[in-house]
Amino acid sequence: MAIINRIGEFHQDMAEWRRDLHEHPELGFEEQRTSAIVAGKLKAFGFDEVHTGIAKTGVVGVLRAGGGSSTIGLRADMDALPISEASGVAHASRTPGKMHACGHDGHTTMLLGAARYLAETRNFDGTVYLIFQPAEEMLGGGRVMLEEGLLDRFPMTRLFGLHNWPGMPVGTFSVRPGPMMAAADRFTLTLQGQGGHGAMPHITRDPLPAAAQIVLALQTIVARNVDPVKQAVVSVTQIHGGDAYNVIPQTALIAGTCRSFAPEVRDLIERRVGAIAHGVALALQIEVDVRYERGYPPTVNSEVETDLAADVAAEVVGDDRVDRATPPVMGAEDFAYMLEQRPGSYIFLGGGRPEAPLHSPQYDFNDEALTIGASYWARLVERLLPAG
Numbered sequence: 001m002a003i004i005n006r007i008g009e010f011h012q013d014m015a016e017w018r019r020d021l022h023e024h025p026e027l028g029f030e031e032q033r034t035s036a037i038v039a040g041k042l043k044a045f046g047f048d049e050v051h052t053g054i055a056k057t058g059v060v061g062v063l064r065a066g067g068g069s070s071t072i073g074l075r076a077d078m079d080a081l082p083i084s085e086a087s088g089v090a091h092a093s094r095t096p097g098k099m100h101a102c103g104h105d106g107h108t109t110m111l112l113g114a115a116r117y118l119a120e121t122r123n124f125d126g127t128v129y130l131i132f133q134p135a136e137e138m139l140g141g142g143r144v145m146l147e148e149g150l151l152d153r154f155p156m157t158r159l160f161g162l163h164n165w166p167g168m169p170v171g172t173f174s175v176r177p178g179p180m181m182a183a184a185d186r187f188t189l190t191l192q193g194q195g196g197h198g199a200m201p202h203i204t205r206d207p208l209p210a211a212a213q214i215v216l217a218l219q220t221i222v223a224r225n226v227d228p229v230k231q232a233v234v235s236v237t238q239i240h241g242g243d244a245y246n247v248i249p250q251t252a253l254i255a256g257t258c259r260s261f262a263p264e265v266r267d268l269i270e271r272r273v274g275a276i277a278h279g280v281a282l283a284l285q286i287e288v289d290v291r292y293e294r295g296y297p298p299t300v301n302s303e304v305e306t307d308l309a310a311d312v313a314a315e316v317v318g319d320d321r322v323d324r325a326t327p328p329v330m331g332a333e334d335f336a337y338m339l340e341q342r343p344g345s346y347i348f349l350g351g352g353r354p355e356a357p358l359h360s361p362q363y364d365f366n367d368e369a370l371t372i373g374a375s376y377w378a379r380l381v382e383r384l385l386p387a388g
């Protein structure tokens, strides 16, 4: 493996930074401590500019070398999740109910490792923007950074992101051109009937049979409406209604998530969720309020940048350890908003811990991947912004 030697030398430092972040997880837009650590290190490394307070806790570090006009943006996320940690590791979360269960502690650390190396060596020609974003999980911190003028203030022409993937062995990468992760939308269906005595259904309008039929009918969207060669998911993840044995409730609630890649599939799902909810409710004499909210767009990798990213990954771990045509994933990622604005690529980095997947209480970022990810970032800069 072609880990950059100098980065290999500070593996122990990186492992310590990562474990410290892991012990002190912060939820989206609350990453005050993390953000202060990031900004402090970038300044200590000698970054030319360090900007804080973008999207509340976001940080951008600017590093220049050689006077050239080429630019690149590298992005890491910093937020943790509302999960109680059960990893059993010595550096487990000290905050009950919060943990780094998605490895954003590792993402932040790898970009800091690359930052230290790049500031030390400046073996490139142009401007590097390192983006440390808040609130990737559900809250769209990346979108807020864009709304606050990220790309106007820091005019980068290409953007790259990375996520650890516990199911892949350490020392591997996978990526694909085109859609890499899905669009994620959510729906909430509120059913309104007429409550009453459980023994006298004829003088009620029971929302529960309607809820049951809607849940089943929603499954026909993917099975019967979406083109079978295209990917989509409709998952009902909540159903609430009633709280007594002998009472027919007045209301019931159904909620869930929809995933897709193609815009026309996304539109179709939204239309069908509404039509099915209204149609079944009408048939069963129930009123329904349909709320459909669009979340993260699909994460779409551009071809040229994805080829470059895969070439750089291959430089670090070897060509046979880079999957350049990995199947897309139905999870979602708010780096998607940045890739809507600039060409770039989002790559998966092997984490080697299939037994503790992302978002599980057993998860812990694998420190063996730190120098691999940091070397990838550093080589990407040196390759795309070659020193004259």
Ligand SMILES: [Zn+2]
Pocket (backbone or CB within 6 Å): 101, 102, 137, 358, 359
């Ligand atoms: Zn996550």
Ligand SMILES: [Zn+2]
Pocket (backbone or CB within 6 Å): 102, 103, 104, 136, 163
């Ligand atoms: Zn994540």
